[in-house]
Amino acid sequence: MRLAELSERSGVSTATIKYYLREGLLAPGHRVSATQADYDDAHLRRLRLIRALIQIGRVPVATARQVLAHVDDESLGQTIRLGAALWEMPHEPEPDESDPETAVVRAEVDRLLERLGWSTARELGTLSPNHRVLTATMVRLKHLGYPVDADTLLPYAQELGRLAVLDLDRLEEWPTPGEKVEAAVAGAVLFEPVLLSLRRLAQEEESARRFGLE
């Protein structure tokens, strides 16, 4: 299909598609002549993933490019490839090492991981952006006056551990590694809003049970 058709089928304007091509988010079409290129379903699919990343995941274009590069990198092992793609994902709050609270909170996080028995997470430590984001956010909460400790987080983490099992089960349904990675990225971006919505719905339900609707 040609650019115009790709645009029509994806609902993305040709100007924007050209922009993504320029930014290296989308592979160029197969050149058919000096002024013509051909796009296929893979382009359409990738385009939708790009939109999901940028519009829903609010991932900056530059970051999206890195994520997608990992998605396409077939030289990586399964777990690394998956992790590498996800680790590029938004992890804005970086811990402020000059803040004395950071060390305190970091110790609290490690204590939590120990009690959970999450040995991998402890081995990876601050290598994992997730570990750093968790620490940084807890520091922020503390400064805001809402300290969170390992005791509080433990039951949450245990619940989320159960969720992770479901996540990985779902991921394993995809046959090829490429599809697995893509599904993981899409899941990180699109499934998280689903979870947060469900959580808020659950909160509404629980709140109504306790206080009634008034």
Next chain:
Amino acid sequence: MRLAELSERSGVSTATIKYYLREGLLAPGHRVSATQADYDDAHLRRLRLIRALIQIGRVPVATARQVLAHVDDESLGQTIRLGAALWEMPHEPEPDESDPETAVVRAEVDRLLERLGWSTARELGTLSPNHRVLTATMVRLKHLGYPVDADTLLPYAQELGRLAVLDLDRLEEWPTPGEKVEAAVAGAVLFEPVLLSLRRLAQEEESARRFGLE
């Protein structure tokens, strides 16, 4: 304290504080003379909440103003006040009613709520932004080629229901309604990243268990 001190203690520039004053996010200080105003700890606390909303929660300034207005509105009942504040929170993807998939997905959501026995959520229906966001996001996922049905979500929702109980328990620790609402808003903005980080850590752990680190 004066504007300069408020700025210094909060780490927010005076220019930005003036901007928040102008936008009505922050109540004006107590005027002490034509060119002097006094700020107290309440201002400092509110300022931190504003920063959390805008910087971490990425809540647009206009939305933050509405959220904070509800936080301050003491005429509302407890649950409504809490809900009203949270319902103003980011709920970007609105369902595209012209899309035939929307109706299909909406039915799927209702089926899910029925099986969960969440009667409040069903009664509120699309009145709740959370219901609409859930629907809209599921439509997006479907278009991306990752359909999610009630069967898949059911176990997730049940886990999140358990999380909601923990959430409400935590909330009840705050003595006054005002603090409860503020804690709820702060929790929505700051606790969600904590949960998502924990979920990703849990995924790393589970992934490593299944595939090893390579």
Next chain:
DNA sequence: CCCTTTGGAGAGTGGCACTATCCAAGCACG
């Protein structure tokens, strides 16, 4: 053959959180 479409490239737009500049009116220090 001529009007439309194509891919490509650079400059421009719009939204939005923030910020630099001004200004007049105190305050503070010599």
Next chain:
DNA sequence: CGTGCTTGGATAGTGCCACTCTCCAAAGGG
């Protein structure tokens, strides 16, 4: 009693970034 600084307040401007407009030469194609 100045005089230089600071204050709160208003206005216009900045920077960022995703996107879009405009223009171009070279095909298509009816």
